[in-house]
Amino acid sequence: MRAARFSRFGGPEVLEIVDLPDPHPGPGEVRIAVRAAGVNASDWKKRAGLMDEQLPQTLGYEAAGVVDELGDGVADVAVGDRVFGFSADGAAQAELAVLSHYAPIPPALDFADVAALPAAVETATRALDQLGVDGGTLLVNGASGSVGSAAVQLAVARGARVIGTAGPANHDYVRALGAGPIAYGPGLRDRVLELAPDGVDRALDVAGSGVLPELVELAGGPEHVVTVADFAGAQEHGVTFSRGDSGRALHALAGIGALIESGAFRLPPVRTFPLADVAAAHRHGEAGQVRGKLVLTVD
The missing domain is CATH 3.40.50.720 (NAD(P)-binding Rossmann-like Domain)
Structure with missing residues (x-):
């Protein structure tokens, strides 16, 4: 699968799209074919070497997509369902991602909308x-x-x-x-x-x-x-x-859909970039002119 990664610290130019082995879900997890993945300020802090020391590093803790593989014990969703949630291993900016916590996507919303929400x-x-x-x-x-x-x-x-x-x-x-x-x-x-x-x-x-x-x-x-x-x-x-x-408030994922559908929660503005343009997304975010959320899309 294609995934965003960097093998050295630095500016956006160190970001690459590389081929990595397909991940597989563990017990209680699901794998999705990613359609959209959120970009956060922590991404460019990691890339600059201000957080984790190990190299190389993948990116992305939140994504939305279509379930294509179930881990043991998963009974609340099925293959083909649309879900969004968290990637515990920080590798959501990719064609495939394992979600450790997830929730259904409300029918009226698209993948980019909900990929902007979890964090x-x-x-x-x-x-x-x-x-x-x-x-x-x-x-x-x-x-x-x-x-x-x-x-x-x-x-x-x-x-x-x-x-x-x-x-x-x-x-x-x-x-x-x-x-x-x-x-x-x-x-x-x-x-x-x-x-x-x-x-x-x-x-x-x-x-x-x-x-x-x-x-x-x-x-x-x-x-x-x-x-x-x-x-x-x-x-x-x-x-x-x-x-x-x-201690994360993971219960928030389950409740946000109902608030959106009732009109009590307004979705943030979203600016999208293709996964291949992850460096451009970082440049845009670091410029400090973003109101709302940056999201990478995957075809």
């Missing part, structure tokens, strides 16, 4: 679970990106009032997601207090823009704040840093 929806759900969001007022710092927009909508679905920071160009988008938009930058505390004079009940930092002290103050203490983007700041200010190795 963002799981991260957002995990953070909201850790915060215990169930109503109240939530401040989301970084509300227009893929994780932030998922967090806004999932919090609204839980009955929360949401205030979200975003650049002025994205305020209408954040408002359409169900949040009250405010601008980034100096004076954040005062802008939040204009909308919520008593502060907020909880705060989620997705942007990692150095505002944890303000979030702690607005939420009434570090125990009411979670960040998915500022590890050093979390240590300094006593805030919870949410990471996947502390």
